[in-house]
Amino acid sequence: MNPLVEQLVYVCDMFGTAVFALSGVLVAGRLRMDGFGVMVLAAVTAIGGGTIRDMILGATPVFWVRDPLYIWVVIATAFVGMWAVRLPRRIPWYVLPVADAFGLALFTVIGAQKALAFGTSGLIAVLMGTMTGVAGGVIRDVLAREVPMVLQKEIYATACILGGILYTLSLQAGLDRVAAMLICMVAVFTLRVAAIYWHLSLPTFSLERQHQD
Amino acid sequence: MNPLVEQLVYVCDMFGTAVFALSGVLVAGRLRMDGFGVMVLAAVTAIGGGTIRDMILGATPVFWVRDPLYIWVVIATAFVGMWAVRLPRRIPWYVLPVADAFGLALFTVIGAQKALAFGTSGLIAVLMGTMTGVAGGVIRDVLAREVPMVLQKEIYATACILGGILYTLSLQAGLDRVAAMLICMVAVFTLRVAAIYWHLSLPTFSLERQHQD
Amino acid sequence: MNPLVEQLVYVCDMFGTAVFALSGVLVAGRLRMDGFGVMVLAAVTAIGGGTIRDMILGATPVFWVRDPLYIWVVIATAFVGMWAVRLPRRIPWYVLPVADAFGLALFTVIGAQKALAFGTSGLIAVLMGTMTGVAGGVIRDVLAREVPMVLQKEIYATACILGGILYTLSLQAGLDRVAAMLICMVAVFTLRVAAIYWHLSLPTFSLERQHQD
Numbered sequence: 011m012n013p014l015v016e017q018l019v020y021v022c023d024m025f026g027t028a029v030f031a032l033s034g035v036l037v038a039g040r041l042r043m044d045g046f047g048v049m050v051l052a053a054v055t056a057i058g059g060g061t062i063r064d065m066i067l068g069a070t071p072v073f074w075v076r077d078p079l080y081i082w083v084v085i086a087t088a089f090v091g092m093w094a095v096r097l098p099r100r101i102p103w104y105v106l107p108v109a110d111a112f113g114l115a116l117f118t119v120i121g122a123q124k125a126l127a128f129g130t131s132g133l134i135a136v137l138m139g140t141m142t143g144v145a146g147g148v149i150r151d152v153l154a155r156e157v158p159m160v161l162q163k164e165i166y167a168t169a170c171i172l173g174g175i176l177y178t179l180s181l182q183a184g185l186d187r188v189a190a191m192l193i194c195m196v197a198v199f200t201l202r203v204a205a206i207y208w209h210l211s212l213p214t215f216s217l218e219r220q221h222q223d
Numbered sequence: 224m225n226p227l228v229e230q231l232v233y234v235c236d237m238f239g240t241a242v243f244a245l246s247g248v249l250v251a252g253r254l255r256m257d258g259f260g261v262m263v264l265a266a267v268t269a270i271g272g273g274t275i276r277d278m279i280l281g282a283t284p285v286f287w288v289r290d291p292l293y294i295w296v297v298i299a300t301a302f303v304g305m306w307a308v309r310l311p312r313r314i315p316w317y318v319l320p321v322a323d324a325f326g327l328a329l330f331t332v333i334g335a336q337k338a339l340a341f342g343t344s345g346l347i348a349v350l351m352g353t354m355t356g357v358a359g360g361v362i363r364d365v366l367a368r369e370v371p372m373v374l375q376k377e378i379y380a381t382a383c384i385l386g387g388i389l390y391t392l393s394l395q396a397g398l399d400r401v402a403a404m405l406i407c408m409v410a411v412f413t414l415r416v417a418a419i420y421w422h423l424s425l426p427t428f429s430l431e432r433q434h435q436d
Numbered sequence: 437m438n439p440l441v442e443q444l445v446y447v448c449d450m451f452g453t454a455v456f457a458l459s460g461v462l463v464a465g466r467l468r469m470d471g472f473g474v475m476v477l478a479a480v481t482a483i484g485g486g487t488i489r490d491m492i493l494g495a496t497p498v499f500w501v502r503d504p505l506y507i508w509v510v511i512a513t514a515f516v517g518m519w520a521v522r523l524p525r526r527i528p529w530y531v532l533p534v535a536d537a538f539g540l541a542l543f544t545v546i547g548a549q550k551a552l553a554f555g556t557s558g559l560i561a562v563l564m565g566t567m568t569g570v571a572g573g574v575i576r577d578v579l580a581r582e583v584p585m586v587l588q589k590e591i592y593a594t595a596c597i598l599g600g601i602l603y604t605l606s607l608q609a610g611l612d613r614v615a616a617m618l619i620c621m622v623a624v625f626t627l628r629v630a631a632i633y634w635h636l637s638l639p640t641f642s643l644e645r646q647h648q649d
Contacts, residue, residue: 038587044638046594047587050574061492066274068283070494071554078559128284133291148263148366153574155583157368161251161260168259212257215305279487281496341497346504361476361579370581374464374473381472425470428518 015188023120026113027080028087030146031056033110035091037154045092051150052088056080058146063121063138067128107206111169115198118143118170119191122177132182136174143170143198165205165212173198228401236333239326240293241300243359244269246323248304250367258305264363265301269293271359276334276351280341320419324382328411330356331383332404335390345395349387356383356411378418381425386411441614449546452539453506454513456572457482459536461517463580471518477576478514482506484572489547489564493554533632537595541624543569544596545617548603558608562600569596569624591631591638599624 034055038048057074064072074080121142125135144160144167151158160166173194180190204210247268251261270287277285287293334355338348357373357380364371373379386407393403417423460481464474483500490498500506547568551561570586570593577584586592599620606616630636 041583041588042640043587044640046592046597046638047584047640050587050593065278065491066283066285066288068281068285068494070283070492070496071556072492072494075492075556075560078557081559081563128288130284130288131291133294134288137294152365152578153584153587155368155581157254158260158366161256161263161366162254166259167263171259212259214255214257215252215261278491279496279498279501281494281498283496341501343497343501344504346507347501350507365578368581370467371473371579374469374476374579375467379472380476384472425472427468427470428465428474 012188019116019120019191022112022116024079024083025109026116027056027083029106029109029113030117031084031087032091032106033147034150035088036095037150039092039095041154045088048092049085049088051153052091053081053084054153055146055150056084056087058149059117059142059144060121060146062145063124063142066141067125067130067138069124069128104206108203111199111202111206114143114166114170114202115173115195118173118198119177119194122174122194123187123191126178126181132178135178136171139174139177139194140167140170143167162214165201165210168212169198169201169205172201225401232329232333232404235325235329237292237296238322239329240269240296242319242322242326243330244297244300245304245319246360247363248301249308250363252305252308254367258301261305262298262301264366265304266294266297267366268359268363269297269300271362272330272355272357273334273359275358276337276355279354280338280343280351282337282341317419321416324412324415324419327356327379327383327415328386328408331386331411332390332407335387335407336400336404339391339394345391348391349384352387352390352407353380353383356380375427377424378414382411382414382418385414438614445542445546445617448538448542450505450509451535452542453482453509455532455535455539456543457510457513458517458532459573460576461514462521463576465518465521467580471514474518475511475514477579478517479507479510480579481572481576482510482513484575485543485568485570486547486572488571489550489568492567493551493556493564495550495554530632534629537625537628537632540569540592540596540628541599541621544599544624545603545620548600548620549613549617552604552607558604561604562597565600565603565620566593566596569593588640591627591636594638595624595627595631598627 031052034051034053035048037055038051041047043051057080061072061074064070118139120139122135122139124142125138126132130138147160148158151160176197177190177194180193181187185193244265247264247266248261250268251264254260256264270293274285274287277283331352333352335348335352337355338351339345343351360373361371364373389410390403390407393406394400398406457478460477460479461474463481464477467473469477483506487498487500490496544565546565548561548565550568551564552558556564573586574584577586602623603616603620606619607613611619
């Protein structure tokens, strides 16, 4: 890959890390956690998915041990986040979900790429991309004692799965890596933003067949 | 091991994976999860225990990255399961628990075997067998926000522990691997089915000593 | 390191393992778990933090697979603990928290030391020390379906962080390893005992700004 593109991906990766960390800060704030709890929730949300991916692939030490900048970004975001929520709110509500959709798109493609670099099949690459995107949020919700949101509604993980499939298919069709990345990211981002805008969600599956309350 | 036996074990392993995945599907159905949530609960139940085992042993990439057929079995089971629960129920209630007991027996022996192949002591092999059998169900229950059933009642993990001990003792006594496997599996399966049939469970341990309600 | 010091650290490590296991036994008792559940909660509390640390660093097989004495200590503690709680209570309330503070101090320094031995930066060593000290308790609380105590109040993880920072700074300042260990352990232990004695805790962070109930 072009070194300039690589640097751009790296910068975006840090931006995605910060956005995901912020979503952990907000959950911690709802639970009246202390400063350490805020850090932990910010960290698991931002780097939890990639950590599990690396442990499953055997890519150890995991990415943030090799490059501690991820941890500094999480720490900085937690401090800024704790300070910023005390301000009168001025940012429009859709800024955070849209930034999150961008982070999700990037994390998906990075996860799928890392799996393929380890020689996995396309199916596993799609799985690893999805895991990189959503597993951090699942751990965050478990620590916050909630049934993970991503398992219950909204097109969130589905966007990752589709993006991952498009990415591996594009590579198999002979496209170059940057084009495949863009296709994947545009797909995840667009689908996710559309889901937010039109409140799309997957049908839920239930054992009772008669009534839904 | 005889290649025919090895193939038989492989086929049984896939059957056990499907049965465990189905138990994840049923829990997801109680919680009104969407299709992705059903997949996740099916997957963690079926392959979660083996994944943790492989990460602890350092057997990475973990088994299902090397052989994605496990993932295909989980996906197929999730789809069939979601469709099948809509049918009027015709299968007797004991079919699933008995199939589950078979899966538990097989997973225990596979886990213990893999640990021994990594040169661990007998104690660790028993632990790894038990973990392969029960850890997936524990993660499933944590995601479903329940205190893991296996920690509270019924002879479930206990069957794995006894089976694992019998397996390592049989090998140390000089029995060949197939005989040791059969002894272990028969023990786990019988004990588990007996526990279901007679509602056996371990005494629970409580800090209060006077009354039990 | 002096072999005598090394042996002393090993003995203390086993003592810390037992104390942490006992705290798992007590939580299991509140939840009326069976004998297996008690074992699991004792084990995750005592060895969970170190296990995650080793998986993240790639130090696999993890420490207790290499040295199963840790598991024997957990099993023995679980049995002794289940028997001891039935006795009329004679030990003063502060014995357990103080023993726990000692275990926390030791686990922190052992975790930081192992990370540095793997060539990580100081930041990651502080993180790994803290994780070794607190992650086991977090998993215990998740299994017990509680929001992890350590995320909500009291100076617990904070003591680990400060201890880890002192340890890495001492080493960078050229102190020998035993001196750095002692400084770290005294700091963690003192801060933790002071927090227990004066009921110190970090301010909690909340999204609501007006009232606190």
